[in-house]
Amino acid sequence: xxxxxxxxxxxxxxxxxxxxxxxxxxxxxxxxxxxxxxxxxxxxxxxxxxxxxxxxxxxxxxxxxxxxxxxxxxxxxxxxxxxxxxxxxxxxxxxxxxxxxxxxxxxxxxxxxxxxxxxxxxxxxxxxxxxxxxxxxxxxxxxxxxxxxxxxxxxxxxxxxxxxxxxxxxxxxxxxxxxxxxxxxxxxxxxxxxxxxxxxxxxxxxxxxxxxxxxxxxxxxxxxxxxxxxxxxxxxxxxxxxxxxxxxxxxxxxxxxxxxxxxxxxxxxxxxxxxxxxxxxxxxxxxxxxxxxxxxxxxxxxxxxxxxxxxxxxxxxxxxxxxxxxxxxxxxxxxxxxxxxxxxxxxxxxxxxxxxxxxxxxxxxxxxxxxxxxxxxxxxxxxxxxxxxxxxxxxxxxxxxxxxxxxxxxxxxxxxxxxxxxxxxxxxxxxxxxxxxxxxxxxxxxxxxxxxxxxxxxxxxxxxxxxxxxxxxxxxxxxxxxxxxx
Amino acid sequence: xxxxxxxxxxxxxxxxxxxxxxxxxxxxxxxxxxxxxxxxxxxxxxxxxxxxxxxxxxxxxxxxxxxxxxxxxxxxxxxxxxxxxxxxxxxxxxxxxxxxxxxxxxxxxxxxxxxxxxxxxxxxxxxxxxxxxxxxxxxxxxxxxxxxxxxxxxxxxxxxxxxxxxxxxxxxxxxxxxxxxxxxxxxxxxxxxxxxxxxxxxxxxxxxxxxxxxxxxxxxxxxxxxxxxxxxxxxxxxxxxxxxxxxxxxxxxxxxxxxxxxxxxxxxxxxxxxxxxxxxxxxxxxxxxxxxxxxxxxxxxxxxxxxxxxxxxxxxxxxxxxxxxxxxxxxxxxxxxxxxxxxxxxxxxxxxxxxxxxxxxxxxxxxxxxxxxxxxxxxxxxxxxxxxxxxxxxxxxxxxxxxxxxxxxxxxxxxxxxxxxxxxxxxxxxxxxxxxxxxxxxxxxxxxxxxxxxxxxxxxxxxxxxxxxxxxxxxxxxxxxxxxx
Numbered sequence: 001x002x003x004x005x006x007x008x009x010x011x012x013x014x015x016x017x018x019x020x021x022x023x024x025x026x027x028x029x030x031x032x033x034x035x036x037x038x039x040x041x042x043x044x045x046x047x048x049x050x051x052x053x054x055x056x057x058x059x060x061x062x063x064x065x066x067x068x069x070x071x072x073x074x075x076x077x078x079x080x081x082x083x084x085x086x087x088x089x090x091x092x093x094x095x096x097x098x099x100x101x102x103x104x105x106x107x108x109x110x111x112x113x114x115x116x117x118x119x120x121x122x123x124x125x126x127x128x129x130x131x132x133x134x135x136x137x138x139x140x141x142x143x144x145x146x147x148x149x150x151x152x153x154x155x156x157x158x159x160x161x162x163x164x165x166x167x168x169x170x171x172x173x174x175x176x177x178x179x180x181x182x183x184x185x186x187x188x189x190x191x192x193x194x195x196x197x198x199x200x201x202x203x204x205x206x207x208x209x210x211x212x213x214x215x216x217x218x219x220x221x222x223x224x225x226x227x228x229x230x231x232x233x234x235x236x237x238x239x240x241x242x243x244x245x246x247x248x249x250x251x252x253x254x255x256x257x258x259x260x261x262x263x264x265x266x267x268x269x270x271x272x273x274x275x276x277x278x279x280x281x282x283x284x285x286x287x288x289x290x291x292x293x294x295x296x297x298x299x300x301x302x303x304x305x306x307x308x309x310x311x312x313x314x315x316x317x318x319x320x321x322x323x324x325x326x327x328x329x330x331x332x333x334x335x336x337x338x339x340x341x342x343x344x345x346x347x348x349x350x351x352x353x354x355x356x357x358x359x360x361x362x363x364x365x366x367x368x369x370x371x372x373x374x375x376x377x378x379x380x381x382x383x384x385x386x387x388x389x390x391x392x393x394x395x396x397x398x399x400x401x402x403x404x405x406x407x408x409x410x411x412x413x414x415x416x417x418x419x420x421x422x423x424x425x426x427x428x429x430x431x432x433x434x435x436x437x438x439x440x441x442x443x444x445x446x447x448x449x450x451x452x453x454x455x456x457x458x459x460x461x462x463x464x465x466x467x468x469x470x471x472x473x474x475x476x477x478x479x480x481x482x483x484x485x486x
Numbered sequence: 487x488x489x490x491x492x493x494x495x496x497x498x499x500x501x502x503x504x505x506x507x508x509x510x511x512x513x514x515x516x517x518x519x520x521x522x523x524x525x526x527x528x529x530x531x532x533x534x535x536x537x538x539x540x541x542x543x544x545x546x547x548x549x550x551x552x553x554x555x556x557x558x559x560x561x562x563x564x565x566x567x568x569x570x571x572x573x574x575x576x577x578x579x580x581x582x583x584x585x586x587x588x589x590x591x592x593x594x595x596x597x598x599x600x601x602x603x604x605x606x607x608x609x610x611x612x613x614x615x616x617x618x619x620x621x622x623x624x625x626x627x628x629x630x631x632x633x634x635x636x637x638x639x640x641x642x643x644x645x646x647x648x649x650x651x652x653x654x655x656x657x658x659x660x661x662x663x664x665x666x667x668x669x670x671x672x673x674x675x676x677x678x679x680x681x682x683x684x685x686x687x688x689x690x691x692x693x694x695x696x697x698x699x700x701x702x703x704x705x706x707x708x709x710x711x712x713x714x715x716x717x718x719x720x721x722x723x724x725x726x727x728x729x730x731x732x733x734x735x736x737x738x739x740x741x742x743x744x745x746x747x748x749x750x751x752x753x754x755x756x757x758x759x760x761x762x763x764x765x766x767x768x769x770x771x772x773x774x775x776x777x778x779x780x781x782x783x784x785x786x787x788x789x790x791x792x793x794x795x796x797x798x799x800x801x802x803x804x805x806x807x808x809x810x811x812x813x814x815x816x817x818x819x820x821x822x823x824x825x826x827x828x829x830x831x832x833x834x835x836x837x838x839x840x841x842x843x844x845x846x847x848x849x850x851x852x853x854x855x856x857x858x859x860x861x862x863x864x865x866x867x868x869x870x871x872x873x874x875x876x877x878x879x880x881x882x883x884x885x886x887x888x889x890x891x892x893x894x895x896x897x898x899x900x901x902x903x904x905x906x907x908x909x910x911x912x913x914x915x916x917x918x919x920x921x922x923x924x925x926x927x928x929x930x931x932x933x934x935x936x937x938x939x940x941x942x943x944x945x946x947x948x949x950x951x952x953x954x955x956x957x958x959x960x961x962x963x964x965x966x967x968x969x970x971x
Contacts, residue, residue, distance in 0.1 A: 065940075102900050289942035401932065454729070461551065468556060468896075
């Protein structure tokens with residue numbers, strides 16, 4: 001560990017020196033680095049798909065759609081927009097301050113730490129990296145030890161493509177993270193669980209380091225059956241794809257559970273079953289299109305959730321587990337008890353509880369009784385319900401009539417609220433996430449107002465009062481002696 | 487006749503938060519009308535109680551009437567008026583642009599309140615630093631608890647009285663007290679904490695917030711340097727520095743000019759000009775001038791005295807240095823070339839002492855500033871355009887002001903906040919509204935036009951199409967769809 005500590009300190013020193021040299025301030029440098037990330041992904045597509053398959057059993061199409069494609073797009077957007085993003089924002093100043101000028105400059109924080117997660121180990125590492133570099137920072141990335149092949153790839157390949165005095169990768173688990181957190185960073189970006197998020201923030205507090213925490217939660221999916229029944233096939237496909245088609249439910253914005261009126265539940269289940277089969281075949285384990293669970297520990301965790309006898313009794317589809325092969329079958333539950341563990345922690349796996357309500361409006365109460373999630377999904381054409389969801393619930397985001405796809409919309413901020421996180425990124429928000437917005441004001445030495453200076457008297461007081469309330473006419477009168485000072 | 491002080495223990499703190507949360511859940515604070523009503527009442531407080539506020543500040547800080555009227559009441563009045571005028575705009579959702587990958591869809595960003603928020607303010611501008619964040623909290627639709635500083639007791643009591651009298655008690659409350667009450671409050675779960683004060687306590691606040699994953703705004707402080715170039719208008723420069731230092735709560739302000747950096751050559755001229763203007767402003771006996779606040783209390787007086795008494799510092803006083811502990815007064819004091827590692831150059835002074843550090847050339851000032859924690863503000867006086875640009879680009883601070891002092895505080899169009907040791911987050915104007923809001927992303931998708939490319943089983947064709955969609959090159963997509971690729 002001593003050796004690791006020294007490595008960290010050495011890396012920090014080098015990154016700080018690089019930052020101080022000013023090299024990362026150049027937009028050209030930043031674009032070159034981001035272009036290099038783009039090239040790294042393009043040049044190594046097959047290798048990347050291979051490591052994602054090794055770590056998570058991801059099919060290459062899923063790998064491309066969810067990770068590689070996302071990074072390529074993110075890099076392209078950054079390269080194309082960086083010049084625009086880096087332009088200082090001019091501010092209008094009130095007349096009182098004429099001819100002063102004001103603007104806001106985005107400046108890099110300095111040396112930042114990115115801690116990524118195992119479920120999308122490539123995109124959750126490279127996407128924040130792109131943001132940090134775009135903003136002009138030096139960056140240390142620690143990828144997750146639970147996706148060792150992806151982590152090894154990044155550790156080996158990033159130095160070959162990027163400026164390794166400015167951008168570094170470190171591998172390791174909680175012990176490495178602990179060492180990293182003992183040091184002072186100018187910003188920390190973390191993707192992971194709320195439990196670890198708390199530890200990160202407490203460590204950051206020791207150095208007054210600002211943080212962005214991309215956490216998770218139970219993302220509910222409301223299905224307002226009657227109003228969308230005409231398109232129920234689309235709805236079911238989207239839910240099935242959103243739950244099982246993306247890392248087998250191990251995603252922060254995964255459909256965690258469904259809310260539907262009691263009378264329609266069986267119709268929904270009857271459509272989900274064949275859809276699952278059409279996506280993953282009769283034996284999903286062999287389909288090659290379903291990611292596996294990341295580790296034995298997580299299989300055991302999911303197993304435990306199902307072991308509650310009341311939960312087990314609610315299984316209407318699936319339920320089989322093969323710990324050796326890190327496989328949990330796509331499973332549907334119908335009305336597991338609301339106080340069961342599975343209904344109180346983020347599932348992060350291929351188990352879908354369907355919770356029935358008497359009236360679809362009641363789903364709002366259930367959602368509000370839980371911690372604020374990263375996303376809320378609602379399939380409905382009822383405008384009133386949409387309005388209620390928007391105004392009465394709180395979540396990182398809300399998506400109507402689809403799932404997961406908000407992730408790909410780079411005009412929308414991606415981040416949580418409450419237990420689901422602090423801060424946001426994607427698109428320009430990534431740039432902002434890693435920037436300090438510095439206000440610059442320039443006054444004029446030419447025009448000076450006596451009234452600004454002591455000794456104070458009632459004239460000066462009246463003058464300043466009027467100036468502040470921008471009562472310019474009265475101010476003029478005061479100056480011309482036509483108004484009495486109070 | 488003072489009412490008996492109610493006990494505020496853990497149970498009371500918990501009840502308080504629960505009560506406000508119930509109000510928030512009931513929707514009390516969400517509507518435009520409620521927010522406008524509260525803001526109007528705050529404006530009434532500014533209009534009808536200016537005299538009371540001035541008196542409380544005179545009691546707590548010996549603040550001159552003009553400073554109280556201008557730097558607290560007038561600024562607050564403007565803040566209220568701006569919020570009243572802009573609230574509809576601020577509350578309206580922002581449309582976002584969607585891309586081909588998510589077509590057909592429309593997207594917007596909706597501002598929603600965070601819930602129940604805690605504002606902890608400081609003693610030096612007790613009204614401004616309490617009510618300005620509260621304006622932000624209320625405009626954004628939150629319920630709010632304010633904990634003013636006990637080091638300004640008359641102001642704290644007046645704030646409690648006025649807010650209770652005018653605002654909706656089901657959603658806005660004031661808790662007076664000291665570190666005990668603050669600790670009890672910090673044990674509760676808040677949806678946001680807004681703190682103004684020292685970096686040391688800022689760490690305590692953020693650590694407490696981490697337990698509940700509560701986002702924070704920390705408005706802290708630091709040593710705000712003033713770089714003075716010989717190529718400047720000396721008289722205007724000196725007057726602005728004096729007004730910004732001793733004219734703003736006698737140096738006890740977070741953006742106070744803490745120390746000056748100038749060339750060895752220019753320093754004597756600068757010091758002479760300062761002495762001259764100081765006398766113009768405060769007379770030959772500045773200890774008798776009514777135009778400066780006093781030191782807030784004996785703790786801070788002793789702290790400042792210690793700074794002056796340190797070996798190798800006490801002999802560097804070139805102006806002032808008089809102290810009167812009974813009346814908590816220290817004369818405007820200038821020091822020349824104290825050691826860079828002295829106490830007075832290591833901690834935020836927050837008082838009427840102004841060290842001047844001389845350098846061989848102005849270039850060195852960048853290194854001096856860079857070697858220290860990032861301050862809340864950094865100032866430069868010069869006519870030199872290149873120097874201004876370099877300063878603005880390379881000096882990292884909460885905010886940069888060229889050719890003036892502190893005045894950026896009054897500008898609602900600029901975000902006001904720190905970086906590094908001087909804080910995180912920002913406010914003023916719309917930035918206050920944003921500081922207390924959650925910006926919720928909302929995507930509206932149609933159920934028509936589904937792309938089978940999204941779903942398993944995966945095929946090479948689907949992969950090609952996906953790749954084309956991701957590139958959002960419309961020609962690629964057609965090529966794939968028409969089987970031409």
